[in-house]
Amino acid sequence: DAGVIQSPRHEVTEMGQEVTLRCKPISGHDYLFWYRQTMMRGLELLIYFNNNVPIDDSGMPEDRFSAKMPNASFSTLKIQPSEPRDSAVYFCASNTLARLYNEQFFGPGTRLTVL
Amino acid sequence: QKEVEQNSGPLSVPEGAIASLNCTYSDRGSQSFFWYRQYSGKSPELIMFIYSNGDKEDGRFTAQLNKASQYVSLLIRDSQPSDSATYLCAVNNAGNMLTFGGGTRLMVKP
Numbered sequence: 001d002a003g004v005i006q007s008p009r010h011e012v013t014e015m016g017q018e019v020t021l022r023c024k025p026i027s028g029h030d031y032l033f034w035y036r037q038t039m040m041r042g043l044e045l046l047i048y049f050n051n052n053v054p055i056d057d058s059g060m061p062e063d064r065f066s067a068k069m070p071n072a073s074f075s076t077l078k079i080q081p082s083e084p085r086d087s088a089v090y091f092c093a094s095n096t097l098a099r100l101y102n103e104q105f106f107g108p109g110t111r112l113t114v115l
Numbered sequence: 116q117k118e119v120e121q122n123s124g125p126l127s128v129p130e131g132a133i134a135s136l137n138c139t140y141s142d143r144g145s146q147s148f149f150w151y152r153q154y155s156g157k158s159p160e161l162i163m164f165i166y167s168n169g170d171k172e173d174g175r176f177t178a179q180l181n182k183a184s185q186y187v188s189l190l191i192r193d194s195q196p197s198d199s200a201t202y203l204c205a206v207n208n209a210g211n212m213l214t215f216g217g218g219t220r221l222m223v224k225p
Contacts (some may be wrong), residue, residue, distance in 0.1 A: 031211050043159070043203065043215040056212065091158055095211065101147065101166075102211055106158040 002026070004107035006092050012113045018080040021110045023092030024073055033093040033104060034067055034077050043091070049075065082114045119206050121216035129224050134191040136219050138204030141185070148180060148187045149205040149213065159203055163189060194223045 005024040013019055025032045033048040047057040052069045060067070064083070069075040079086055089111050093104040118141040128134045136150075147166050151159035165171045165178040165187065177190040187206075191198055204216040 042217040045212060045214075048212065050211070055210070097211060101164055102207060103149065103161045103164065104213060106160070109158050 004092055004094055004105055006107035006110050008110060010111050013082055014115050015083055016081045019082045021077040021090050023075045023107060025094030026105055029094035029096045031095050032069060032075050035091040036088045038088045084114045087112055087114050119204055119214050119216035121204050121219045123217055124220040125222050126219055127222045128194050132194050134194045134221055136189040136202050138187045138216055139185055140206045142208040145206045145208040147207040150178060150189045151203040151205060153201045153203055196223050196225050199223045
């Protein structure tokens with residue numbers, strides 16, 4: 001069974017450019033989470049969806065960040081315009097409360113470098 | 116602000132020793148607790164979860180929870196060099212959200 005899939009795995013871009021990160025959750029999972037990880041701030045929750053609906057976006061740093069989930073198998077996180085301080089590893093995770101416990105399964109991450 | 120605190124380390128232990136990793140949390144309403152392991156350059160993977168006060172054992176790993184003290188720990192027995200990683204404590208305190216600690220870096224020396 002495929003795990004959470006993220007693309008691209010690495011992204012290098014220049015300041016001011018638009019960046020789009022993609023995620024495919026595990027089939028059957030109805031929750032999807034976007035995290036950002038940096039050395040300084042650790043692993044931070046940006047936004048999460050339930051049944052494709054955004055539930056909590058209080059972690060989104062500012063209006064330059066937006067996330068969508070058009071269907072149960074696809075989500076995007078967009079940064080426009082990107083800034084050097086956005087450089088981080090972005091993880092997508094998914095789970096379902098239909099299991100006994102709410103373990104979150106993480107994708108491999110996208111390492112973003114903004115020059 | 117709901118916080119989860121961990122000592123960043125590095126915690127260095129010799130091979131075969133017991134590694135003890137600790138985590139405290141601020142929200143008394145927290146209900147479930149998770150330990151994730153993260154190798155350098157990789158994504159977090161779950162190794163233990165615990166809901167009830169006391170100990171829970173799984174192979175070489177034991178998770179301990181004390182809700183009165185708001186304290187959760189992870190013991191790794193017979194530590195191996197392959198256990199060298201960063202260990203993240205995560206707490207479920209609202210809905211389906213997890214709050215992660217900053218992680219403790221463990222180094223197991225041969």
